[in-house]
Amino acid sequence: MTEIPEHLLQRSRERRAALGGGDASTSAPAETTASAATPAVPAAAAPSGPAPRAAAPEAATPPPPKPDSFVVSKYRSRKKIPGWAMAGLALLPIWMFMYVRSVTAQAEEASGPLAIGAEQYSTCAGCHGGNGQGGVGYQFSEGEVLKTFPNIEDQLRYVMYGTGAYNIAGVSNYGNPDREGGPHLAGERGVMPGFSGAITDYELLGAVCYERYTLGGADSEGDYAEEFEKWCSEESEIFLELEGGAALASIHESHEGIIEIGDGPADGSPAMMEG
Ligand code: HEC
Structure with missing residues (x-):
């Protein structure tokens, strides 16, 4: 009769625990003797749904973040508008309105x-x-x-x-x-x-x-x-x-000293002679 080595038993217990959410009693000792096993997925992290998928070991380590594209990095490093300037900017539409009004009002008054x-x-x-x-x-x-x-x-x-x-x-x-x-x-x-x-x-x-x-x-x-x-x-x-x-x-x-314009063409006049 062949004896199954203890560390294999241990691993299978861990697998079961990970898959089924299992009974805590079998998985509990696993934690104490985890040294031999590959980094075990903690039982708590396993989903408890009816058809759970074992968390793949790769999923544990997220892929390295993609470096920002040129545009995005420029955007991130842009100068931000200081808070005190925001107050002035908020008034900009009102100022524009007043400006346009003042200009058109002047034109009307011409x-x-x-x-x-x-x-x-x-x-x-x-x-x-x-x-x-x-x-x-x-x-x-x-x-x-x-x-x-x-x-x-x-x-x-x-x-x-x-x-x-x-x-x-x-x-x-x-x-x-x-x-x-x-x-x-x-x-x-x-x-x-x-x-x-x-x-x-x-x-x-x-x-x-x-x-x-x-x-x-x-x-x-x-x-x-x-x-x-x-x-x-x-x-x-x-x-x-x-x-x-x-x-x-x-x-x-109705005015003196004016050349008659009249209601039709007439000969033009010479410059007045200076006395
Ligand atoms: C379609 C083109 C045209 C438009 C628009 C026009 N003119 Fe003329 N104007 C002429 C031409 C061409 C003459 C020369 C006419 C001729 O030889 O009899 C002239 C001549 C004149 C002259 C004589 C200048 C000189 O030294 O002999 C005056 C003043 C004048 N125009 C004023 C005006 C005024 C004011 C307006 C706008 C209200 C105006 N014109 C619009 C074409 C135009």
Whole structure:
């Protein structure tokens, strides 16, 4: 009769204990004599369900963690936002809201001939250049527009009626007949559309003021101070009257010293002679 060595018996007892949850009495001594066995899975760790799987020895040692990818390691080592800054960041949306409101509120409040003109000039910029440098239409900047129109009334009339009406009326010289280098004649350069009716009279005045003062460089405190005050300053009575519905064509009736614009093309006027 062969004797089963004690350490084999011991191992089988342990297996049974691990599998069945077994009786504690047989597995208990195992713990005291565990020296010979491979590191035993503790009975308590074994699942007690009806079809338990023995915990594989490999499962006991988890695989080494995968090294972080480049992106993840960058993310982990990023600078964190300090707590005191979070307070400011939390207010950011409110600040943005207030900022946008203040900007749009300002745009709504834009008033006066030059501010209105700056908005209206977008209608003209395509042909005359964003800075009045010229394009399909003439240049306004560097005083060019002032050479053609020493008097603002002639410019207003021309912008109101445009090349077509001047051609029909047989009026070719819409500006200063003594313009240096020769006068600009209707149709010479192309077709300037008439804007009367397309925009309001006060918007039209605004665009013309913008072309003369902002783009053309007329000196509102020097040579053109009188014209500026009368037509293009924020206190301009003419501008206010136009806003109230008065017509450019007949504005000369209620103001002294104004060249009649009238309801159609007319010859342009020369610069006033200095006394
Ligand atoms: C479709 C292109 C076009 C648009 C838009 C346009 N213009 Fe003109 N403009 C012209 C052309 C072309 C001429 C020259 C016409 C001619 O030879 O009869 C001209 C001429 C002028 C002149 C005469 C300049 C000079 O020195 O002889 C003035 C002033 C003027 N335009 C103002 C305006 C204003 C103000 C607006 C916007 C409200 C405007 N234009 C929009 C094409 C345009």
